[in-house]
Structure formats: structure tokens, C-alpha cells
Amino acid sequence: MKKTCYVTTPIYYASGNVHIGNSYTTIVCDAFARFHRLLGHDTKFLTGMDEHGQKIAEAALKKGLAPQELVDLVAGETKQLWQELNISFDDFIRTTEERHVKVVQKIFEQLLASGDIYLGNYEGDYCVSCEAFFTKTQMKEANTCPDCGKPTRVVQDRSYFLRLTKYQQALLDYIEAHPDFIQPATRKNEVVAFVERGLEDLCVSRTSFQWGIPVLSDPKHVVYVWIDALANYLSALGFYSDNDADYQKYWVNGDTVIHVVGKDILRFHAIYWPILLMALQVPIRFKLMVHGWVLMKEGKMSKSSGNFIYPHEIIDRYGLDAFRLFMTKEMPLGNDMVFTYERFFEKYNVDLANDLGNLVSRTIAMANKYFNGQVEKPIIHPLDVELELEQLAQEVFENYQSAFSGFRFQSGLMEVWNLINRTNKLIDETLPWDLAKDPLKKDVLNSVLYHLLESIRVIALMLLPVIPDTAKIIFHELGLEESDFSTLSFGLTNTFQVVKKARVLFKRLDIEEELKFQASKQTPIRKTSPIKAEITIDEFNKVDLRVGVVVDAKHLEGSNNLLVLQVQVEDKIRQIVSGIAQDYNPSQLIGKKIVVVANLKPAKVRGAISEGMLLAASGDGLPFEVVELQNHDSYSKVS
Ligand code: MSP
Numbered sequence: 001m002k003k004t005c006y007v008t009t010p011i012y013y014a015s016g017n018v019h020i021g022n023s024y025t026t027i028v029c030d031a032f033a034r035f036h037r038l039l040g041h042d043t044k045f046l047t048g049m050d051e052h053g054q055k056i057a058e059a060a061l062k063k064g065l066a067p068q069e070l071v072d073l074v075a076g077e078t079k080q081l082w083q084e085l086n087i088s089f090d091d092f093i094r095t096t097e098e099r100h101v102k103v104v105q106k107i108f109e110q111l112l113a114s115g116d117i118y119l120g121n122y123e124g125d126y127c128v129s130c131e132a133f134f135t136k137t138q139m140k141e142a143n144t145c146p147d148c149g150k151p152t153r154v155v156q157d158r159s160y161f162l163r164l165t166k167y168q169q170a171l172l173d174y175i176e177a178h179p180d181f182i183q184p185a186t187r188k189n190e191v192v193a194f195v196e197r198g199l200e201d202l203c204v205s206r207t208s209f210q211w212g213i214p215v216l217s218d219p220k221h222v223v224y225v226w227i228d229a230l231a232n233y234l235s236a237l238g239f240y241s242d243n244d245a246d247y248q249k250y251w252v253n254g255d256t257v258i259h260v261v262g263k264d265i266l267r268f269h270a271i272y273w274p275i276l277l278m279a280l281q282v283p284i285r286f287k288l289m290v291h292g293w294v295l296m297k298e299g300k301m302s303k304s305s306g307n308f309i310y311p312h313e314i315i316d317r318y319g320l321d322a323f324r325l326f327m328t329k330e331m332p333l334g335n336d337m338v339f340t341y342e343r344f345f346e347k348y349n350v351d352l353a354n355d356l357g358n359l360v361s362r363t364i365a366m367a368n369k370y371f372n373g374q375v376e377k378p379i380i381h382p383l384d385v386e387l388e389l390e391q392l393a394q395e396v397f398e399n400y401q402s403a404f405s406g407f408r409f410q411s412g413l414m415e416v417w418n419l420i421n422r423t424n425k426l427i428d429e430t431l432p433w434d435l436a437k438d439p440l441k442k443d444v445l446n447s448v449l450y451h452l453l454e455s456i457r458v459i460a461l462m463l464l465p466v467i468p469d470t471a472k473i474i475f476h477e478l479g480l481e482e483s484d485f486s487t488l489s490f491g492l493t494n495t496f497q498v499v500k501k502a503r504v505l506f507k508r509l510d511i512e513e514e515l516k517f518q519a520s521k522q523t524p525i526r527k528t529s530p531i532k533a534e535i536t537i538d539e540f541n542k543v544d545l546r547v548g549v550v551v552d553a554k555h556l557e558g559s560n561n562l563l564v565l566q567v568q569v570e571d572k573i574r575q576i577v578s579g580i581a582q583d584y585n586p587s588q589l590i591g592k593k594i595v596v597v598a599n600l601k602p603a604k605v606r607g608a609i610s611e612g613m614l615l616a617a618s619g620d621g622l623p624f625e626v627v628e629l630q631n632h633d634s635y636s637k638v639s
Pocket of ligand 1: 009010011012013020021022023024025050229230231232260261262263264265292293294295300301
């Protein structure tokens, strides 16, 4: 029977966009899922959307949308982004789906019936942003949230409570008996210390707002969003449904069950979730992998402070795999990482353009030059340096597999780069261009090239989980079908028939140029002009401002600045050419509402007709002032 693997990301809040920081969780889960598939395991990779709660309700209100409209929009955008990031999820669960709602309601009723949930009175300090309660001792000065620093609110409710206190000791016992339950160990120690200080029963329902799953037996209450959200890991498996085969296969009888979470949501997963499972008498089958944060120089990435980078800002210019590799290889397990473009560019040039890219292109060029593209498995005894390479490859396979199984992607990838560098060294040691001059050395040259190509094959195999597109191109260039880890051993290929010319996988970056480009994006250097002469209200009234929806957006060919937008205004689609390409990606704009000067005389801009003008944000004090891009929290008003 095949082994199984169930790996989950947290379900993302449907209140906003994904930045490179929170995309990290999903990228590493994807690498893990792909790794298990290559091992031949029956793998299910789950991600999804956390769509209920006060935070979402308030975000919707701010944007003038119904909560359901907002979550539909964000779920669509997020799913699309995951596809663009090559995330191989098998299921995308949304907490507003019926399959989930029903399960949460059943769980709640079962716990009510068993007495693990009871009705009581609540008054406490609540952080809407983190959807969490805090005790007076946990809070910072001036009643601010200890996690995000925002002000908390006093919430009073007649509410249902989950008996955490009853399970406090059982949880500590479980953690002690399962030392690898929470990884890395520093996070486990944090949880143990927290629980030992004493738990309080958890308030698990609300009456102060409606956007949640109603308690079946008392529908004026909605279920606390974290209880709702955590249940996704089971509802996606068909738990408590007519068909719970996946629950039985991946959970009850599963081999590997991993929840991956950032350190900010450790408490919910390491305390509430196992206690809920204990109360439900469901076996605790999961292990928790807790990672750190991707930071900017200025601190934690956050949408509200504007201190973040969207994945598209990187992948549109430097490619998806450069981004995926950087995130996976540079983040040490459990610790934080500061993202800087300087480091990204350096790693891009060294790891990708030099080490990997050059190895592949040089080797393919030599295979063509000396063997017309066809290299057979050698019959002569390998050179000592070739034997060394084979031996290293064997060690790398073992270390890589053990590192990836334990979520230590950074060390696994360092192993792969050891092999890449050792393979490059083989070229320097054997000097194939000299061997080629001597017809008697043809066999030796053949053996060297075979070793180079075979090494590239196994390197590509090990890179498949992390940079699948690039690894596939390499397989194609070697003239091979992509395969799985059953072929992760040296010397399995009989014949390589490589392509005539390898493509440049990663073009070397001019770091200075790129840094300049990024700096100009952050603080656009544009000339300001004096404020124009006053106009009267009557003059202003001549301008017909309408709200339109962007239905399509593309770059104008040959221009760095201009986007061509198709905007629905009333019942007509207009084309508007706008100079906002430095600030917005086309894909970000689709579905957004914008303000349009609807009665501006149509004009040709760089050959494209423009029927109106878009009013959008630009830098401080610059001539355009009007901003209303829905989903951009920081800009909300037409000034
Ligand atoms: N909705 C909850 C999860 C419920 S799971 C039952 C939530 N969502 S989130 O959208 O805020 O976060 C999604 C993931 O991104 C979490 O793992 C979180 O820890 C992670 N990150 C958020 N900001 C991050 C960084 N700056 N860096 C790395 N990960 C970060 O939490």
C-alpha cells in the first residue's frame, strides 16, 4: 500500500492580498507536497480561505461590499495567485462552503452535548485584527494587542465556552509523549511554558456580529472564527459527511499529517486545535511545523503599514522559480528572514545564473560539440574524480531526502548546491576541451560528459519540488522524460540525446541597475509642478466622475509606463490608457473599482485610443490626487 501524506497551509484570511511574507507558508507546503509525490506517496495538499469573522465583516464594510461579495472576490484572486505561483494544491476549502459549515455546526453540537462547551458570561479584551482574546496580564500597555500592537476592544457577551482547563494536563502529557509534535523544539517549549502558566476556558461564540456560522441550537450566536477555521483541516477530508473515506485514509490511518503555520498562529494550532480534537475524541494525527516571518528591513511585512512586496513584483521581472528558490533556500527553519533585493539579486546571480545555469549550458554545448548531442553510458572504468562525484551524489541523495522529510529545505538545497558545485569542479579538473584534442582520449571525454549529464539529471530531479518549471526544462534539454525518486541514483541513464542549444535559464542580473530600478519604484523620482490656478465649483462640475470596474488590463506594447485598461462604466466598456504601470500590476487591477473622468475627449496615447481618464494614486504632492482602488486599504478616499 502506498504511504500517504496530508499537508496543509493555514487558510488565509479573505480580507486582503497575499504578499511575499505570507506566500512563504504556501510555497514551502508546495515543495513538501511535490517531494512526497516524487517519493510515490499518495499526497493531498490542502489550502483555502478563512472567510468568516469580524475582521472580514469590517473589511467588507470598508470596501462597500457585502461580506460574501468580498470573500468571493478575494478567494478568486487568491486561487489565481496560487496557480500563478505554481502551487499544486489538491483542494481549496472555503469556510463559507456548505461542506465546511455543516461540519462546524455538528462539531459544536457534539461538544455542547458532551458538556465540553457550556454557556456563560464573557467580558474581555479582544483584538479584531488577530481575532483573539487577551487577558489583562497578556496585554501591552494602553490595552494594545501583544501580537500586533493594535488597540484591543472590550467585548461583552453571553457566550459559549470551550473547557480548555479540563484538557490542560492532557495536552501537556501529549506534548511530552510526542516530542516531535511541535517543531522546532523552541516553539514547543514556548507552548509548554504558556500552558503551564494556566489556561482559561475559551469563549467560542459571538452575538455582537452575524458574519459567521450560526450555532444550530442557538442561532443568534455565531461560532468563534478560530474554531470555525481550524475545523477546515477535517471538513476538507469529508469528516462527519456521508463520505469520509479521505478522513479515514489521510487522517486516521495516514502516515504523514503536517500542518504548516507561521509563529503568529502557533497558540491556536498547538493548544486549541489538539484540545478540540481530544474533546471530539478524534485522534491527534498531525505534527506542527512552525516557521518564522519574512521581514522587511523596516520590520514585519504588513498591509496596513504598506511595508510589503507583492509576489508579482518579483516574479514578473525575475521569474517565478528565482522567487520560489529564494524563499525556500534562504529561510532557515523556524527563524525569521529579512528580505532585501540586494540579497535576492546576489543569490540569483550565484545560485542560478552562475552555478546551475552555467553548468547546464556548458555541458549541453560540449555534448553537442564533441558527440553531436548523443552521449552513451561509458564502458570504461570511471576516473577517480568521477568516482568522487558519484560518491558525493549518493551522500547528497540521502541528506537531501532526510532534510526535506523534516522540512529542513534550506539544508536539503545546500546539499543539492554542493553537488552542483562539485559537478562544475569536474569540468575544471578534467578540462574536456583538452581531452577533445587527443583522439585516444575519446572514451575518457565520453565518460566525463556522461558524468556531467547524469549529475545534472539527478540535480534536476531533486529540484523538481522547488523549481518545477526549470527542472522540467532541464529534463527536456537532456532529452529525458521527467521521473520520480525511484530514479534518484547515479548511472541509470543509457543514452542522453540533448537539445541542440540550451536556453539561458537565468540571465545574469546587473545588480546595480536592478537596485536602481527597485529604488525608483519605492520613491518614484518624478518632477513636481506648481499647483494650477484655482477653478470654481461650476468648472469642477463639468468633470463627470464615474465609478467603473476594470475588466481587463494589459501592458501597452513598447511602453514601461502605460497600461491599457478595459473599464466597465455603466453598461459600456471603455478603453483607457493610463500611466500607472510602475505602481500597479495588470493582474492586481482586474475586478477593482476605479474613478473615471467619463467626459474627457477621447485621445490617442502612443497609438492606442483612450476614452476617459483614470484617477489613481501617485507619489506625495504630485498632480494626481484622487485615489479609490478597492482592496488598497491605505487609500480610501477621493480627496
Ligand atoms: N486565517 C488564519 C489561519 C487560520 S488556519 C486554521 C491566518 N491567516 S493569514 O492570512 O493571516 O496568514 C496565513 C499564513 O501566513 C500564516 O501561516 C501566517 O503565519 C503567515 N504569515 C503572515 N505574515 C507572514 C510573514 N511576514 N512571513 C511569513 N509568514 C507570514 O493566520
